[in-house]
Amino acid sequence: MQNLGIDVLFKGTNMLRLLGGLWVSLRISLIAVGFSIALGIPLGMLMTKDSKIVKAIARLYLEIVRVMPQMVLLFIVFFGTTRIFGWNLNAELASVIVFSFWGCAEMSDLVRGAFISIPKHQYESARALGMNSFTVFFFVILPQTLRRLLPTSINLVTRMIKTTSLVMMIGVVEVLKVGQQIIEANRNSSPNAAFGVYGTVLLLYFIGCWPISMLSKYLEKKWSNS
């Protein structure tokens, strides 16, 4: 069998650099996930209200995010807006902005869906027990909503982590880019590095996403009896 090209990873600090790249990927996605949750939940709750204007704006936002490829969004924000508005945006910040913009839209839609799936009777039976709107929301509606939200939002998080592989296109040195650099630098000494390095990158993504999936499975199981 051919040399798998894993050996390059043990040269110098290559493995450490790759892990550093993974951290960049995770950092971008986790910060974006943070923003998406923080902004998506209130936005999603707003979308359950009956206002036509709010609904129209939210709809428009959601559609824009859905039809636009993330890469185009990245290019617009990083190359486009920096010229037009003359501001200085580093590539990582631009990535966080784009991923938050995307995540927030998807998150708000998930939140909206989870909230409207709670039967009207749940509110009524809670109110009939003398609870005020605050108690109804925090003790009856919210816990049920979060349980329903969990699987879909975890799915969104892992999708966001995976999609960060795009940010190398605007010059962020994340795990895939580091892998590419390592392969380039060792083109002559280990021509098979592409397999070993990209294979390792794949494994690193798996290591990044798998625990999150497991956590979701665990919580789902723990909450399944409810």
Place this chain on the structure above:
Amino acid sequence: MSKKEEIVRVDHITKRYEENAILEDFSLSVYEGEVVVIVGPSGCGKSTILRIMNGLEPVQKGEVTYRGEKVDGKLGSITRIREKVGMVFQSYELFPHKTILQNVMLAPVLVQKRDKKEVKEEALQLLSRVGLSEKKDNYPRQLSGGQKQRVAIVRALCMHPEVLLFDEVTAALDPEMVREVLEVILSLAKEGKTMVIVTHEMAFAEAIADRVIFLDAGHIEEEGTAEEFFRHPKSERAKQFLNSFTYDKVVHE
């Protein structure tokens, strides 16, 4: 009966959904210790009356008073009154993310700020009364419909309500589970609890009612004791309604 204190008064209520009048100038008083059963064809506004009594339904005209205190849209007064009025729904609506015991304890602890230990003791006692103490740590979905409905009754009871409203509590149940729920309600009646019951179970209505109200198209068509209403109905509509529960024997020719 009129010697007793009036607890709930529904006073000249008019309720419309868009253009359709559900209730027209409807009035009803419920006295302490009384069991009022409301019967009538579906869509006649029976359930709406209960929902109005509990402030779950806004009305266009009229008012509801509890021991003389007006129930208005103001949040403080409505939640205070709901503590005194227990309501049990057709679809039980236990909180699915809480265990049976937690379902029962939630409102007394959260709303009435009662001592957790004392509430727990009472909750367990009430659960054992309806034969469900061994289910206390189960979740609602692990229970049958009849069991869930008994828990819903216990949940309402644990708030120490002065009046209990039952909204077609057996309508969603399989026939063999109806009795276990109705017996709980019958035992509450024996204790002298004040109750307003909407039901389609005529035998049960006859057994439990002090007063039967026959509602048709949003107004009281006939009112009387259980004996009067079921044995000697006066109005044509009531006779028709009661006949709809019996069938003529098929005679083969």
